[in-house]
Amino acid sequence: MTAPLTPRDNQPPEEPRHPEAAPAADHGGLGGPELARELREGALIALLVAATGVLLGLLWNWLAPHVPLIADTRNVYLKNTEGEESIGADGTFLLLAFAFGVLTTAAVFLFRRRGGIPLVVALVVGGLLGAALGWLTGMWLGPTPDVAEHAKQVGPGVAFDGPLRLQAKGALLAWPIGAMLTQLVLSALFGPPDPEPEVPYWLQGQQGPQGQQEQQPEVPQWLRENHEQRPPSEG
Template sequence: MTAPLTPPDNQPPDEPRHPAAAPAADHGGPVGPELARELREGALIALVVAVSGVLLGVLWNWLAPHTPLIADTRNVYLKNTEGEEAIGADGTFVLLSLAFGALTAAAVFLFRRRGGIPLVVALVVGGLLGAVLGWVTGMWLGPTPDVAAHAKQVGPGVTFNGPLRLQAKGALLAWPIAGMLTQLALTGLFGPRDPEPDAPHWPGDEHLPQPPEAH
């Protein structure tokens, strides 16, 4: 004999079906590509800013006062013992560096129209490299650092210019500091503004008396 079939009303409950696991949410989204793009732009900006240091060196060699020297048959002397050419060379480098920092930051802001940490870092790194490159370029374009050979070449009693030197190495920070401050100031004044948050809604606000409408 065959066993009686279980009536439909007494059927065992169906096994619960487990829904297919939903795919994990991609928390990265466009953040990864956006960050990579900002890093590439930052590297390019730092490179362009650093290369512009060559122009800083040319202007520094052209505008900075040079130290006049004079030699006899054995020694080399300062022609003006109270001269301030060394201080003037440092001051000229600082002023030019401040101008380069402000101009490069303004040009980058006009190109990007926004700020960001990678952009500020690019301006600081590029400005420091540009200042070092300008310092080296200015000294290379100036008179030879071999004072003894130069004095021997021109002869005794003839005035010649000494090498262009940067006495205060802290002047190399003028460019990156000026670039960073200019970028932050322009972003704060003209950068995009965040949208204003909506006013919080508290339960029961709809029951509060409303101000009468002006007729």
């Protein structure tokens, strides 16, 4: 036996479909094309910022003090045992990296006056890559890291420059820190204002406490009829 079929006239009504039920399908997922465009621009900005790390390496090799060395027939020694050239090299890199973070962020803000998480991530990632590229470029352009071979070439008793090194690796963070601080300051001073929040639909038509009238409550019908039928009081 089979269960009797429900007649077509007694079928339950179908629930209405609302277009808001599936916003992801209509708009291509969370964020849609706007988010994709932000990600593409962020990737391009990160690459351009990182490419300027080559200039950082050039300036670091040019401005940083080099450590003078001297050798005899067996060993290599520091020419100035109390010299601070290595500390000066780290300080020069830190100041240059911080300045590059400020300048690159200001240039990006000049051409693109919008913020957002993708832009901040692009500036931080690009700053880290640019600092690492500048570090490697400066060491590659500096004196050879093979100190023994360099000492043989110049001969005993002749001073020569040691390799350019970064002792404090934390200086690599100076670029992204400068970028984030500059982005915060420029966004606070020159960024577009935040949009005003929308008024909920149940408050539309009512007016707030800034000297505006609020909607008066409705008087019941029986109370109005009773008030109209009451005779006026004798004076």
